[in-house]
Amino acid sequence: ESYKIFDKQEKTYKPCTASAEKALFDKDFYRFCMILKNDLTNASATKVEEIKAILIALKKAGASAQIMTGSGTGVFGVFSSKSKRQKAYKSLYPLYKNKLIKAHTI
Numbered sequence: 001e002s003y004k005i006f007d008k009q010e011k012t013y014k015p016c017t018a019s020a021e022k023a024l025f026d027k028d029f030y031r032f033c034m035i036l037k038n039d040l041t042n043a044s045a046t047k048v049e050e051i052k053a054i055l056i057a058l059k060k061a062g063a064s065a066q067i068m069t070g071s072g073t074g075v076f077g078v079f080s081s082k083s084k085r086q087k088a089y090k091s092l093y094p095l096y097k098n099k100l101i102k103a104h105t106i
Contacts, residue, residue, distance in 0.1 A: 002071040005043035013039050033065035033078055044072035051075060057095060061088035076103075 016035050023032035045052040051068055054075040058066040062084050063077030079085040082104065089102050 001047050002040045002044040005046055006040055009043060011039065029080055030064070036065045036067050036078070038068045038070075040071050041068045044068060048072055054096075057092060058088070061091050063088060 016037055020032055020035045023029075023035055041051070041055070045055070045068075051072050055066045055068065058075065058077035061077065062079065064080055065078040066075070067078070068075050077085075077088060079088060085102060085104070089100065092100055
């Protein structure tokens with residue numbers, strides 16, 4: 001459904017992987033967050049209201065970037081520190097409980 005909606009929107013896909021990788025290698029966290037995107041987000045959020053709600057909740061919780069995976073199977077936030085991630089986890093846990101997972105880059 002997301003792909004059908006995306007096709008009807010007549011938007012084009014613009015890859016960002018190379019730019020995101022460069023920002024990571026340059027250790028430029030904020031540029032990395034600005035580059036992250038998922039072209040299907042608007043289409044999927046149109047179909048599934050919870051996606052939009054979670055993206056908004058992550059932003060309010062302090063995520064530097066809020067991204068949907070694939071066509072909407074998951075949504076994640078990017079945080080600049082473990083303490084910010086922990087604070088967001090505590091504020092979001094009452095809403096999402098066992099659906100919420102803390103992860104970190106290794």
